[in-house]
Structures are given as structure tokens and as C-alpha cells.
Amino acid sequence: MTVQAILFDIGNVLIEWQPERFFDRVIGAERSAEFFDAIQLHEMNDRVDKGEVFHDVIAETIALHPDWSDELTLWRDRWIEMASPAIDHSVRLLRALRRAGHPVFALSNFGNETFAIAEPEYPFLEEFDKRYISGELKVIKPDVAIYEHVENDCGISPSGLLFADDRHDNIAAAKARGWQTHLFNGPAGWAERLVKEGLLTPEAAK
Template identity: 90%
Template sequence: MTVQAIVFDIGNVLIEWQPERFFDRVIGAERSAEFFAAIQLHEMNDRVDAGEVFHDVIAETIAQNPDWADELTLWRDRWIEMASPVIDHSVRLLRALRRAGHPVYALSNFGNETFAIAEPEYPFLEEFDKRYISGALQIIKPAAAIYEHVENDSGIAPGGLLFVDDRHDNIAAADARGWKTHLFEGPTGWAERLVQEGLLTPEAAQ
């Protein structure tokens, strides 16, 4: 089936998301390792991505873990530094697809408040034809319901959707529904896939 829309994950596809790297740099690798071992930070982040209020989740986690209040405050106040830098080649591919007339969607696990923080920093986040953000939908990947929502809202059958994501579980869930998929391991491979699919010329994919 011909690709009718290209669906981008955001974190680690368009913007690097490496909280451990941020904390290694700011508080040192040893303290950072202790922090990530002591606090279920990725689970905390999943709650935000599922629609809970960012500041409320952080405040609750601080109350439960007062010894880590300084580090959790850094997570709250300097969140944008963890969601950086931009993966420039991926953004060029997004824009090249749109110039070529292909609908481009976002399907991302992202909190409502954190997405609002990111939008002014990364103007390309406003360039999608449709955005499916987990915080707004209150469903996170890889739950089947979020993929079903994309299908129903877009009116595109699964085989007409090409989805790029950096996580194996998210790709597997899309595969199970019959989507075309690409596991993101860098923008060069993604560019090659877009050329193979006939969506971009080699020149446009640079």
C-alpha cells in the first residue's frame, strides 16, 4: 500500500532526549547514577506523558524523596536542557517531506506542560499536519489505543502510515497493527528509507 502519511516520534528522533547525560554533566556521573538508581525517573516521566500535571508529579516525588529535592528541582526547572539538542538532519527530512506534499504527523509521548515548554524552543513542532501527543490523549505508546486513535482520526488505513520511532516496543506495537515502520538509529538510515519508499529524492533527503 502506498504511504499516505509519515508519522514522526519526537524524542530521540527530532530532539535528543537524554536525561542521564544532563545529570552526568551537572551533578557528576557518580551522583547522577545514584539519583537514577534511587528514583524511578522514567516511570515519573511516563505519568507526565500520560497527562498528569508536570509540576504536581514533581512536587509529589520531592515530598516522597526529600533527600533528592535538589536534583528533582533541576528536572523541573531545567527540563528543556534534557530535551536537546535538535537532530538537525531529521528536521530537514520533516520539512522536505512537507515541501514534497506528503502529510506529516507527530505521534509522541510528551506531557502537556513539557510540550508547551518545548514549542517556543523548537518551532518545527508547529509544522506537523496533525499532532498526536500522549498527554493530551491521556494514552502513551505502546498502548494499542493510541495507534488506533491515529488511524481513526486521520482516516488512513494502517498500511498507509509510515512510522519512525527509536524504541523497539513502540515499533512492535505499530507493526502489530499493520503500519509500515522504521526503527530510528540515526537520521541517515531514516533518510535512506524515505528515498527507498519514493517519498524523497536523494538530493531532498540530504
């Protein structure tokens, strides 16, 4: 079916999300590895993405792991440095699609407070026709409920949705619902897919 709307994940599609890289740089690779081994940090982040309050989750984790309070404070206070930089070619693709008149949505696991931190840094986050942010919806990918919500809200048949995400499980869940999908491993491949679908010209996809 013809693509009727394009959906972008945000983390590692439009903005790099690399907490390990940040901590490797700031506290050293050895200490960073110990930190990530000691605390289930990605699970902690999932709680925020499901709608729990960012500062409350960090405070609770500090109380449980006082030996890592300095590192957890860095996670809280310098969060934006983990979510950087923007992937410029992907941002250009987002804008090119909108200029071409195609509806473009965001579908992302993102906390409410962290999204508010990111918006001033990345103005393109306000440029979507619709945004489906897990913190607001209180459900994260790949839970089927978030895909159902998108379908019900936008009113587009699953086969008319083209979704780019960097995670296999998120893509598999969308594909199971009949969505068209693209496993994102860099903006060049995503650009090629958009050209192949007839959504952008080769020139516009640069």
C-alpha cells in the same frame, strides 16, 4: 501499500532526550547514577506523558524523596536542557516531506506542560499536519489505544502509515496493527528509507 502519511516520534528522533547525560554533566556521573537508581525517574516521566500535571508530579516525588529535592528541582526547572539539541537532519527531513506534499504527523509520548516548554525552543513542532501527543490523549505508546486513535482520526489505512520511532516496543505495537515502520537509529538511515519509499529524492533527503 503506498505510503499516505509519515509519522515522526519526537524524542530521540527530532529532539535528543537524554536525562542521564544532563545529570552526568551537572552533578557528576557518580551522583547521577545514584539519583537514577534511587528514583524511578522514567516512570515519573511516563506519568507526565499520560497527562498528569508536570509540576504536581515533581512536587509529589520531592515529597516522597526529600533527599533528592535539589536534583528533582533541576529536572523541573531545567527540563529543556534534557530535551536538547534538535536533530537537525531529521528536522530537514520533516520539512522536505512537507515541501514534497506528503502529510506528516507527530506521534509522541510528551507531557502537556513539557510540550508547551518545548514549542518556543523548537518551532518545527508546529509544522506537522496533525499532532498526536500522549499528554493530550492521556495514553502513551505502546498502548494499542493510541495507535487506534491515530487510525480513526486520520482515516488512513494502517498499511498506508509509515512510522519512525527509536523504541523497539513502540515499533512492534505499530507493526502489529499493520503499519509500515522504521526503527530510528539515526537520521541517515531514516533518510535512506524515505528515498527507498520514493517519498524524497536523494538530494532532498540530505
